[in-house]
Amino acid sequence: MEDKEGSNPGAEFTSESSWTLSGGGPDSVSNGLNYFFDRESTGILSEFGWDLPPDHADEFGRFAELDRTETRRELEGIFSGSQSCAAADDQVARCSVSGTPSNPGGPAGMSTSNPSVSSSSSEDPPEKSTGSGGKQSEIPSKVKKKRQKRIRQPRFAFMTKSEVDHLEDGYRWRKYGQKAVKNSPFPRSYYRCTNSKCTVKKRVERSSEDPTIVITTYEGQHCHHSVAFPRGGLISHEAAFAGQFTPAISQLYNPGSQLHREIPPSITQSQSHSHQAPIDVGESRSELKPTSEPPTDEGLLGDIVPPGMRNR
DNA sequence: CGAATTTGACCCGCGC
């Protein structure tokens, strides 16, 4: 079986190591590592709840809100056609966030407005957790209970060059499903945060195009601390994050700007991976394009604070 | 023994 992600407590999980995606890994896969950010990814951060200065947000705010349909389609499109992503540039990946269908305010709202919004979209789903939606086996196959409508929450996908599927991100996840992915020999795994109050989910799959690339998609925001970062550290992490991020961003877009909030869920992993990058889940495949000149900052995303911590 | 994972079935939404 596989080692459970996040199963290892923060003990050996220094904020630095855990959130560092740079290919620092002992066995980083040969090629380069690091990851790259581009406009989209930054926008995503914002969309996902990481506040970016307005100007920045605006600058990177090309993340149009997507209605559920688009969202889903884009997302699926990207994944099913992950080739596009991977193909874009074997070294580059991107991320994106999809809008929250049920949330009129849309992702944008939650992003820059206020910290507490984190729950705005990620909380409403009374749909699950309680299993409300669903038990079906317990009912006669003929009288199955209808599930509640699925409520999509903002998503944030990352492409990571890694040999392991399970990337440490400081949270504990419970696998609740696995599905074969069309056009891909690799299955997609579904995980849910083990925190009962947390509705965050994530999907993990490998790119059919490049098996070394792991695509991790997060949905929702954590409402608790990560295992890796039991408490505090927010400031420092923030600072660190901003400090490390800004350069990269400014490098590409607008110097002087800085991130204000934490980082998205997971972007980490402790094992072998050579690089990771966010994927724009909300963008159409056709728009996926490699970043012109990806920064090679190894610490680019080191020291990140998961969204969930922002509420602290 | 409790927790996590596996796995098949079922539901839902979308495209045709």
Added chain:
DNA sequence: GCGCGGGTCAAATTCG
């Protein structure tokens, strides 16, 4: 309206 594929559930199984 139908079929397909994604996403989720939960019983069974495995693991610590």
